[in-house]
Amino acid sequence: MKLHNTKQMLLDAQAGHYAVPAFNIHNLETLQVVVSTAAEMRSPVIIAATPSTVEYADKDYLVALVGAAMEKYDIPMSFHLDHHEDVQQIEETIAAGCRSVMIDASRLPYEENVAKVQKVVEFAHTCGATVEAELGKLVGREDNVEVSDAESAYTDPDDAVRYVAETGIDSLAVAIGTAHGLYKGRPHLDFDRLEKIRSKVEIPLVLHGASDVPDELVSKAITLGICKVNIATDLKIPFANAVKAFFKEHPEANDPRKYMTPGKEAMKKVVQHKIEVCLSKNRY
Ligand code: CO
Ligand code: CO
Numbered sequence: 001m002k003l004h005n006t007k008q009m010l011l012d013a014q015a016g017h018y019a020v021p022a023f024n025i026h027n028l029e030t031l032q033v034v035v036s037t038a039a040e041m042r043s044p045v046i047i048a049a050t051p052s053t054v055e056y057a058d059k060d061y062l063v064a065l066v067g068a069a070m071e072k073y074d075i076p077m078s079f080h081l082d083h084h085e086d087v088q089q090i091e092e093t094i095a096a097g098c099r100s101v102m103i104d105a106s107r108l109p110y111e112e113n114v115a116k117v118q119k120v121v122e123f124a125h126t127c128g129a130t131v132e133a134e135l136g137k138l139v140g141r142e143d144n145v146e147v148s149d150a151e152s153a154y155t156d157p158d159d160a161v162r163y164v165a166e167t168g169i170d171s172l173a174v175a176i177g178t179a180h181g182l183y184k185g186r187p188h189l190d191f192d193r194l195e196k197i198r199s200k201v202e203i204p205l206v207l208h209g210a211s212d213v214p215d216e217l218v219s220k221a222i223t224l225g226i227c228k229v230n231i232a233t234d235l236k237i238p239f240a241n242a243v244k245a246f247f248k249e250h251p252e253a254n255d256p257r258k259y260m261t262p263g264k265e266a267m268k269k270v271v272q273h274k275i276e277v278c279l280s281k282n283r284y
Helices: 007-016 028-040 051-057 059-072 087-095 110-126 157-167 191-200 215-223 233-249 256-278
Strands: 020-024 045-049 077-084 100-103 130-135 139-142 145-147 171-174 205-207 226-231
Touching (some): 007 226, 020 028, 020 077, 020 256, 051 059, 051 077, 077 087, 110 157, 130 157, 191 205, 215 226, 215 256, 226 256
Parallel strands (some): 020 226, 130 171, 205 226
């Protein structure tokens, strides 16, 4: 099964001044909610999986599930590896059919970051896969990686130009003040920095850590040139809360077809809302 890369869908978003939502899924149920909702709303969609999701759900199952969804719905859809750091794991997943990957070498010093990303780009492009990479560091938690506030560094616009040229990546994840997970206070996004990066870099720009960021800030980031918005935490919480509420009301429940359903319904509302915020509705 060969899936689609994210090249054209992100270029379309860049030209159309909207963003493609990238939703982190974990299993069949979460995938079903994301793809059926995106199809209802005629929105392009990226199905994202972190290394721990690939470990949990298995790359072959994930590729096959997204392949089945692609045949079922006629919207632009891609399976994307989110925050992968292991080059071998990336290559194996591309070999299994995945065509869109993020190599996250952002914790390495600049030269080592470039060298690692170059290696992935060379392999991925030979296979027709697209590559996202990150320059700068996000605060917060992504999978099992902790980046403390002190270590955080925003993306420098001039370094970004050099980084894109040296690595040959297809899209760039920028650090402009967002964090993974939930925020302590209202997040502060450095929009001047984003504008500078957008004016100097030609490829699509990606916003990580967009969960728990007020809609108007995400909208502004999209107006200023963000073409892909990643959403993970904002889906997990309502799903879990709805399942918890169901069990509270039905402590005797044991049928996953029953207790998963309220979780899916709660998640669907968030997917709908995020598609609205991304302005990706009715694009195809
Ligand atoms: Co991220
Ligand atoms: Co909202």
